[in-house]
Amino acid sequence: MDIVIVAGLVIAAVTAIPVFLQLRNHPRGLTILFFAEMWERFSYYGMRGLLIFYLTQHFLFDDKAANHQQAAYASLVYLLPVVGGVIADRYLGARKAVAFGALLLVAGHFTMAYEGRPAVQVLNYGSAAYEFQVTGRADNRDVRLKVGDRTYAYAAAPDGGLDIKGLPAGAALPSHLAKGAYALSVRRPDPMGEPVLYLALALIIMGVGFLKANISAIVGQLYPQEDPRRDPGFTLYYFGINLGSFLASIACGWLGQNIGWWAGFGAAGVGMAAGWLVFVLGKPLLEGHGEPPDPVALARPRVGPLTGEGLIYLAGILGVGLIWYVVQRSDLVTYLLGAGAVAVLGYLGWYMAARADKVERERLILAIALILASVVFWALYEQGASSLNLFAERNVDLHLYGNQAMTPAQTQSFQSGWILILAPVMAAIWTWLGQRGRDPNPVLKFGLGLLMIGASFYVLILGGKAAGADFKAPLIYLAGAYLMQTTGEMCVSPVGLSQMTKLAPPLLISTLMASWFLGTAGAEWLAGRIAASAGADTIGGKVLDAGKALATYSHMFGVIGLWGLGAGVVMLVLSPWLKKFAHGAHD
Numbered sequence: 001m002d003i004v005i006v007a008g009l010v011i012a013a014v015t016a017i018p019v020f021l022q023l024r025n026h027p028r029g030l031t032i033l034f035f036a037e038m039w040e041r042f043s044y045y046g047m048r049g050l051l052i053f054y055l056t057q058h059f060l061f062d063d064k065a066a067n068h069q070q071a072a073y074a075s076l077v078y079l080l081p082v083v084g085g086v087i088a089d090r091y092l093g094a095r096k097a098v099a100f101g102a103l104l105l106v107a108g109h110f111t112m113a114y115e116g117r118p119a120v121q122v123l124n125y126g127s128a129a130y131e132f133q134v135t136g137r138a139d140n141r142d143v144r145l146k147v148g149d150r151t152y153a154y155a156a157a158p159d160g161g162l163d164i165k166g167l168p169a170g171a172a173l174p175s176h177l178a179k180g181a182y183a184l185s186v187r188r189p190d191p192m193g194e195p196v197l198y199l200a201l202a203l204i205i206m207g208v209g210f211l212k213a214n215i216s217a218i219v220g221q222l223y224p225q226e227d228p229r230r231d232p233g234f235t236l237y238y239f240g241i242n243l244g245s246f247l248a249s250i251a252c253g254w255l256g257q258n259i260g261w262w263a264g265f266g267a268a269g270v271g272m273a274a275g276w277l278v279f280v281l282g283k284p285l286l287e288g289h290g291e292p293p294d295p296v297a298l299a300r301p302r303v304g305p306l307t308g309e310g311l312i313y314l315a316g317i318l319g320v321g322l323i324w325y326v327v328q329r330s331d332l333v334t335y336l337l338g339a340g341a342v343a344v345l346g347y348l349g350w351y352m353a354a355r356a357d358k359v360e361r362e363r364l365i366l367a368i369a370l371i372l373a374s375v376v377f378w379a380l381y382e383q384g385a386s387s388l389n390l391f392a393e394r395n396v397d398l399h400l401y402g403n404q405a406m407t408p409a410q411t412q413s414f415q416s417g418w419i420l421i422l423a424p425v426m427a428a429i430w431t432w433l434g435q436r437g438r439d440p441n442p443v444l445k446f447g448l449g450l451l452m453i454g455a456s457f458y459v460l461i462l463g464g465k466a467a468g469a470d471f472k473a474p475l476i477y478l479a480g481a482y483l484m485q486t487t488g489e490m491c492v493s494p495v496g497l498s499q500m501t502k503l504a505p506p507l508l509i510s511t512l513m514a515s516w517f518l519g520t521a522g523a524e525w526l527a528g529r530i531a532a533s534a535g536a537d538t539i540g541g542k543v544l545d546a547g548k549a550l551a552t553y554s555h556m557f558g559v560i561g562l563w564g565l566g567a568g569v570v571m572l573v574l575s576p577w578l579k580k581f582a583h584g585a586h587d
Contacts, residue, residue: 003404008250008413012243015420019239022427026233027222029289032282034240037215039275040102041244043109044077045416046252046268047204049409052389054261056541057137059194060119060186063535067386071528072330073201074382076323078521079333079340080209085217085514087210089507092312093292094214094221095283100313101210102276104320108203109269115262116190121540123162124183125173131187132540137257143540147173156537156545184539202323206316213514218290220501220509228434231498232427238494239423244271245416253409264409330528337522344515351508363503366443366581367512369574370496371519373446376567377492378523379530380453380560381485384415386531387553388478394536394543395464395550397472406475414482419490426490441579442499445491447571452488454564456481457557464554471546503582530560 023031051073055066088097121132123145133151135142144151145164153165160179167175188194219237223230248268256264292298298308306314326332348368352361392398393408400406433439440448463477496516504512534556536549543549 029222029286032285036275036279038240038244039271041241042248042271043268045245046248048385049249049253049412050256050264058118064532067528067532068330072333074524075521076205077208078517081213081517082514084209085213088214094218094290097210097214101207104207105272108200111200112265113262114196116193120187122185134540143542198324201327202320205323206320217513221289232431234494234498235427242416242419249413253407257407360505362581367503375519375523378520379526382527391553418483418486443575443578445495447568449488449491450568452484454561456484457561460557461554471550
């Protein structure tokens with residue numbers, strides 16, 4: 001039995017007990033949303049931990065292309081809720097939007113389970129071509145060059161070329177290949193592999209677009225505006241998110257490496273199906289929250305027998321084809337993010353100028369400031385899905401004891417695992433401070449969160465300095481960095497989600513929540529560019545020079561760590577002024 005899985009189940013069970021006890025003091029609908037979002041996050045993070053390895057090892061994308069693809073996907077995942085939030089606010093209602101989005105997610109994750117034949121790395125020398133043979137996945141991956149009827153190990157040469165080890169004299173290929181004397185290419189024997197991948201990503205993106213902002217909006221609607229249980233309620237809800245993330249990182253990470261990519265992605269689909277079932281069966285406990293603003297108009301036939309509701313669903317399904325096209329082109333994603341930012345900021349600007357009073361206007365200004373600060377935070381935090389995932393595979397010693405070791409994808413469980421431990425504590429602390437009038441204002445919390453995540457990257461630099469001859473840092477440094485990032489996340493994410501519902505006028509709750517995710521979409525785009533800047537040379541999905549990779553990662557960690565520290569200082573300085581714009585919304 002894998003020790004990581006056993007330890008994970010124990011941690012999940014022990015930390016869940018106080019959370020379930022606290023849930024009894026909240027609206028019953030929170031329990032339904034808690035479990036529905038838990039399974040949705042199981043599906044999302046099960047795929048998140050595997051995707052970068054799937055791209056670099058199954059499809060043999062280079063680091064730059066893989067990080068850009070990951071960023072395009074993740075950006076759209078957070079961009080589409082802007083549209084989904086508006087549709088739910090004006091027509092469909094949050095509950096129906098969530099249910100439809102969940103079904104699209106089920107289809108998307110099961111489509112990801114189509115693995116197909118892997119790509120093949122080819123070395124071209126002169127007029128001859130030699131294939132690399134691969135066994136294993138992730139850090140157990142072994143890549144050897146086939147010359148004749150035998151395979152040979154290889155290594156990076158000091159001059160930037162390639163040394164082939166053990167090659168006999170007189171072989172058709174020289175044992176040293178100078179830089180520029182050879183070329184690497186990729187042969188993809190499965191013509192359906194990439195189109196199916198992009199279809200799966202498109203289904204998931206559209207599903208999240210309908211689901212993400214709206215399920216969080218329903219959480220806010222469960223509480224009166226000044227209910228002191230609101231912040232603790234969002235923190236408990238956030239625990240549910242991370243319970244799903246934690247279990248997915250452990251289970252799907254193990255399945256993807258030890259059974260097959262299809263098993264890891266398929267397990268994510270099973271989790272999403274469970275989330276849809278919980279949400280649909282739990283409708284009565286939502287007590288009418290999240291229903292359409294005009295049910296009669298929504299049910300009225302619009303085109304033949306098709307009602308307004310049916311047209312929205314049809315448009316969502318047809319829109320999958322458009323997203324299939326866009327997700328393959330990161331330049332288009334850049335333009336969409338720019339257009340989305342202009343549209344949302346323009347809409348909010350129009351509302352502030354034409355319809356908002358002074359209090360609403362200043363609350364919206366505060367909300368926008370928090371969203372901008374969150375962009376910096378998430379750009380650093382989301383390195384976990386890309387550069388930190390690859391760093392864990394290439395430059396971290398994942399051995400635990402005996403024959404037990406973590407898989408690289410399982411290191412994603414550090415982020416969510418720390419939250420399982422800290423969420424009940426943080427909820428109790430915020431409640432205790434709030435009852436005594438000492439709860440730090442949201443701007444101050446954001447500043448603290450940014451300082452923590454900035455400092456975490458310097459822990460990783462220290463880990464790199466402690467690496468041995470194999471250029472692998474001790475695992476404790478990665479765990480410690482994730483602990484600091486998680487502490488920062490607990491100051492930013494649940495607080496930010498709650499503030500969006502507090503600061504928004506009633507007609508803009510889902511729209512402002514979607515604007516929060518638009519900021520996260522921009523952060524995902526930026527995170528991909530950051531990760532791509534630290535890309536390493538690979539052959540057959542395996543890093544060629546681990547020492548060079550470690551030096552590159554360490555440099556990048558130093559730069560972005562400084563970004564986090566600087567942004568944190570700015571928020572702390574602005575805190576006394578910006579907090580006045582809340583006008584008591586967070587009291």
